[in-house]
Amino acid sequence: MNIFGFELKRSLASLLGWTIAILLGISLFMQGMFPIYQDSAKDILAMIESFPKEFLAAFGFSKEMFGYAGFYAFSFTYLTLMGVMFVSSVTLQIFAREKRGHCQEFIYVKPVTRKRLFTEKLMAVLTTLLISNGLIIGWALAVAKMAGESNILGKIALASFSLILTELLFMALAILYSIQARRVRSISGTAMALAFAGYILSALSNIIDKVEMRYIAPFKYFDPYSAAVDGHFETPYVITAAVLFVLLMGVSYYRFTTKDVRE
Amino acid sequence: MNIIIKEIKFGLKPFLFWLLGLAFLMVAGMTKYTGIQSGLDLDKILAQFPRIVLAVMGMGQGVDFKSLGGYYSVLMYYAFILVILYGIHLGSSAVSRELIDKTHDFIFSKPRTRTNILVHKLVVGAGFLVCFCLMNIPFSYLGIAILKTDGLDTGFVFPYTVVLILVGLLFFAVGAIWSAILTKPERGATVANVIFMVCFITGIIYDMSDKASFLQNISPLRFFETNQLLTGNIDPFYAARCLIAAAILLFLSLKIFEKRDLPS
Numbered sequence: 001m002n003i004f005g006f007e008l009k010r011s012l013a014s015l016l017g018w019t020i021a022i023l024l025g026i027s028l029f030m031q032g033m034f035p036i037y038q039d040s041a042k043d044i045l046a047m048i049e050s051f052p053k054e055f056l057a058a059f060g061f062s063k064e065m066f067g068y069a070g071f072y073a074f075s076f077t078y079l080t081l082m083g084v085m086f087v088s089s090v091t092l093q094i095f096a097r098e099k100r101g102h103c104q105e106f107i108y109v110k111p112v113t114r115k116r117l118f119t120e121k122l123m124a125v126l127t128t129l130l131i132s133n134g135l136i137i138g139w140a141l142a143v144a145k146m147a148g149e150s151n152i153l154g155k156i157a158l159a160s161f162s163l164i165l166t167e168l169l170f171m172a173l174a175i176l177y178s179i180q181a182r183r184v185r186s187i188s189g190t191a192m193a194l195a196f197a198g199y200i201l202s203a204l205s206n207i208i209d210k211v212e213m214r215y216i217a218p219f220k221y222f223d224p225y226s227a228a229v230d231g232h233f234e235t236p237y238v239i240t241a242a243v244l245f246v247l248l249m250g251v252s253y254y255r256f257t258t259k260d261v262r263e
Numbered sequence: 264m265n266i267i268i269k270e271i272k273f274g275l276k277p278f279l280f281w282l283l284g285l286a287f288l289m290v291a292g293m294t295k296y297t298g299i300q301s302g303l304d305l306d307k308i309l310a311q312f313p314r315i316v317l318a319v320m321g322m323g324q325g326v327d328f329k330s331l332g333g334y335y336s337v338l339m340y341y342a343f344i345l346v347i348l349y350g351i352h353l354g355s356s357a358v359s360r361e362l363i364d365k366t367h368d369f370i371f372s373k374p375r376t377r378t379n380i381l382v383h384k385l386v387v388g389a390g391f392l393v394c395f396c397l398m399n400i401p402f403s404y405l406g407i408a409i410l411k412t413d414g415l416d417t418g419f420v421f422p423y424t425v426v427l428i429l430v431g432l433l434f435f436a437v438g439a440i441w442s443a444i445l446t447k448p449e450r451g452a453t454v455a456n457v458i459f460m461v462c463f464i465t466g467i468i469y470d471m472s473d474k475a476s477f478l479q480n481i482s483p484l485r486f487f488e489t490n491q492l493l494t495g496n497i498d499p500f501y502a503a504r505c506l507i508a509a510a511i512l513l514f515l516s517l518k519i520f521e522k523r524d525l526p527s
Contacts, residue, residue: 033471034317040313065319073349074319078467102365141269189352196348197284200341205290207337210519213291 001119005122007094008014014093017088019132023081023139029075030143034068041066068149069228072140072159076224079136080166081199084219087167088174088191090128094121096178096187104261114257125171133164155231162233167240169218170194172248181253182262215240266370266380272386273360274353278391281349285342285395285403290337293406318470331410332493335403339423343484346396346431347459351387354438354451358520359379362448367525378521385439385513389496392435396427419493426487426497429505433483434459436512444517446526 045066047065065069098104109116141153147219149156173194178184214220214237222233223239333394358381361367371377437458442451466485469478476523481483 036472037315037319041317044312044316070321092510150499183364185356185360186452188448188449188456189348189355191347192456192459193352196344200288200344203341204288207292208294 001118003112003120004124004127006122007097008127010097010129011090011094011124014086014090015128018082019135022082022086022132022136024141025075025079025082026136026143029078030068030072030140030147034071034147036068038124041111043086049177057254066146066230068144069152069155069159071143071194072156073223073225073228076159076162076228077199077202077219080219080224082164083132083136083163083176083193084165084170084195086132087125087171088194089187091125091171091174092178092184092187094124095175096181096184097168098189099178099181100184108261111126117205118253118256129164129167129171131162133167136160136163150210152228155228158231158233159224159228165222165241166198166219169221169245169248170198172245172252175252176255178247179252179259265374266383267387267418270357270384274329274387277352277397277433279347281395282398285345285398288338289399290409291343293335293403294408308328312471313472318467319416331407332416333489334469335419335423335446336489336493339427340484342399343430344509346392346427347434348456349395349416350392350431351452351459353392354435355442356386357384357388358439358516359448360505362525371525376521378517380518385516388439389432389435392431393425393428394414396431397422399424399427409441418495420492422492422497424494426492426502429502429509430486432509433505436509436516439516440512440519443520443523446524448526454486459483 009010009071037148038043065074087117097109110117137157139155144150144156174191176188177194184190198218201213201217203214205220218241221237223237226232226234266475275420297388321505361370370380373380400420403423404417407417434455438452438455441454441458442448445454447450462482462484465478466482469475469482471484483505491498
């Protein structure tokens, strides 16, 4: 348990900083922006009723877009962006620590198996994720309740839950990266690149609106919009994510336990 | 010369990797543009929408993205993000890569001054960045060519590319100076990335709020107005600001790096 405790302690600062940032983000969007949005949405709704149907379809207008759930789903892209940065940087920190410190021999001569080492490090990441997401879901529900949206609390909870699922996928990606990369020079740079790659892919998939694009947009595997508005995730993408996750974790585990140490 | 050759060799692989990202964005992104004719005067309608609604619809600056230029501007927003992240990476690694790899003892004992070595590294880094931005031109035309939109005005590609270079250089300099100031080698990139995140978020707030026009001053992603760029104009005030700020920051990086202690 030494490794677990050590890694957890080292991640505490990131955990705190990022979780607070995400909580503030929820407040900024849902308490700061949403009231303004709701006010202006009323006028728009009245206005667009006179527009032709094709026009509305071309812009992707829908009534849900103007509700609490729709706006929450919109904000969630940015919350996911932050969450993915958090999980990537914590994972890289934990899994590439020895590689970065040029002390791989040190950890591998300890009387613990590599399997054990991998498991303890993984547990440390998972613990930070659970703590941060517990707080996030709690706060998201509290904010929704304060806004008087008690009837959609379940959907808000499900949409918020999509964060940890997306984060798990990026955790697996970051683990594989830290094992395979020869050097991990800048954790923040790599975490930013991973997170913004996901963000841009999901934006592209929104613009392009083709099925193939959805499959390469990891932020959209657990789409907060369908969770918040329809109350469920879409099965094909959930399966894709699950397969990817198992694959990434399997390869990482295999490589971690069998690879040669290279300095 | 040796330093330059070494640096180019080092940077080539990441360069190609980032380039692949830009190519994918521009070419894949462009395939969707269909140029819907709605028969309504879109500009007039959109002008009535509050900013926050436009932002949620993904039309942050009130640009009709069913027009080719408007659509292009949406893609360029993401290209900006790529250029900025790459710029930060180049700027900070020009200063601190050797420190992170613990090879600085080797390079800084060569018969060259620190400033001389760093200038070479920064020149190569800036070169990569400018090449990266220039590649936006062929990629954009490739994307537009796939659409077969003969006769449409595509003059906006050039001002956009110039602005990409300006904003990219600004963040290149931000990455360089923080890496020069902070003693822990990796911190520089982290601080620069945090600065970018702050700019990114202020950009979003700027898009959404009617009362936050002053935020334009601190959000490089919003320095240059889309409508202006599409007509082929580059705001000289912001362009000068980017260039001067980048030059000052790079000069200071050299000065600070010359005098600082290097960890052994």
